[in-house]
Amino acid sequence: EAGVAQSPRYKIIEKRQSVAFWCNPISGHATLYWYQQILGQGPKLLIQFQNNGVVDDSQLPKDRFSAERLKGVDSTLKIQPAKLEDSAVYLCASSPRLAGVSYEQYFGPGTRLTVT
Amino acid sequence: AQSVAQPEDQVNVAEGNPLTVKCTYSVSGNPYLFWYVQYPNRGLQFLLKYITGDNLVKGSYGFEAEFNKSQTSFHLKKPSALVSDSALYFCAVRLYNFNKFYFGSGTKLNVKP
Numbered sequence: 001e002a003g004v005a006q007s008p009r010y011k012i013i014e015k016r017q018s019v020a021f022w023c024n025p026i027s028g029h030a031t032l033y034w035y036q037q038i039l040g041q042g043p044k045l046l047i048q049f050q051n052n053g054v055v056d057d058s059q060l061p062k063d064r065f066s067a068e069r070l071k072g073v074d075s076t077l078k079i080q081p082a083k084l085e086d087s088a089v090y091l092c093a094s095s096p097r098l099a100g101v102s103y104e105q106y107f108g109p110g111t112r113l114t115v116t
Numbered sequence: 117a118q119s120v121a122q123p124e125d126q127v128n129v130a131e132g133n134p135l136t137v138k139c140t141y142s143v144s145g146n147p148y149l150f151w152y153v154q155y156p157n158r159g160l161q162f163l164l165k166y167i168t169g170d171n172l173v174k175g176s177y178g179f180e181a182e183f184n185k186s187q188t189s190f191h192l193k194k195p196s197a198l199v200s201d202s203a204l205y206f207c208a209v210r211l212y213n214f215n216k217f218y219f220g221s222g223t224k225l226n227v228k229p
Contacts, residue, residue, distance in 0.1 A: 004159070040222075041221055041222070042120075042206055042208075042219035042220050042221045043206070044219075045217065056216060091160070093159075104150055104162045104165055105160075106162070107159030107161070109157070109158055110157075110158075110159050112157075
């Protein structure tokens with residue numbers, strides 16, 4: 001089966017500009033996650049969707065970050081305006097369903113964002 | 117608060133030797149534990165998981181991990197390391213009925229020929 005797709009793979013922007021990342025999860029996976037991975041750290045959950053509804057966005061900086069998953073399939077994460085500290089790899093992951101006890105997550109290749 | 121600790125930023129082993137990457141956790145319920153590997157410029161790749169049952173779980177590429185409830189640990193092991201095992205390894209925990217994963221900070225494994 002096809003894996004989690006993300007684009008672009010790399011993005012360089014100046015601070016105060018805006019940027020958007022796209023993710024297409026594995027077909028049939030109801031749960032979608034966006035993570036931020038800063039160099040030298042583990043992934044930090046930004047937002048979690050179950051179908052097209054938000055399950056957890058407690059760590060999403062809502063003054064500048066937004067995300068949507070309108071049709072319960074692919075998703076977009078946006079940053080506006082970007083700050084230097086937003087430089088990181090943004091990972092998208094999916095899993096079959098929310099309540100599945102044993103399901104692991106399947107990760108995309110990530111988007112490396114550099115803010116200058 | 118739930119947390120995962122990987123006490124070693126880096127582990128160095130010689131090819132052919134056994135390797136251990138350590139992970140300890142702190143959770144307020146029954147944990148489900150996972151190991152992921154990350155190669156340069158790639159996403160995380162699932163290695164193995166502990167849900168219930170036998171404390172020794174076997175996963176991909178010859179890796180295994182031992183769940184120790186009394187020590188709240190879930191160390192990753194391999195009997196004989198390969199140079200191609202060199203990568204970044206992440207331990208993660210999630211709780212029953214919660215689909216939120218908590219990741220450790222990662223351990224860089226260097227296997228030298």
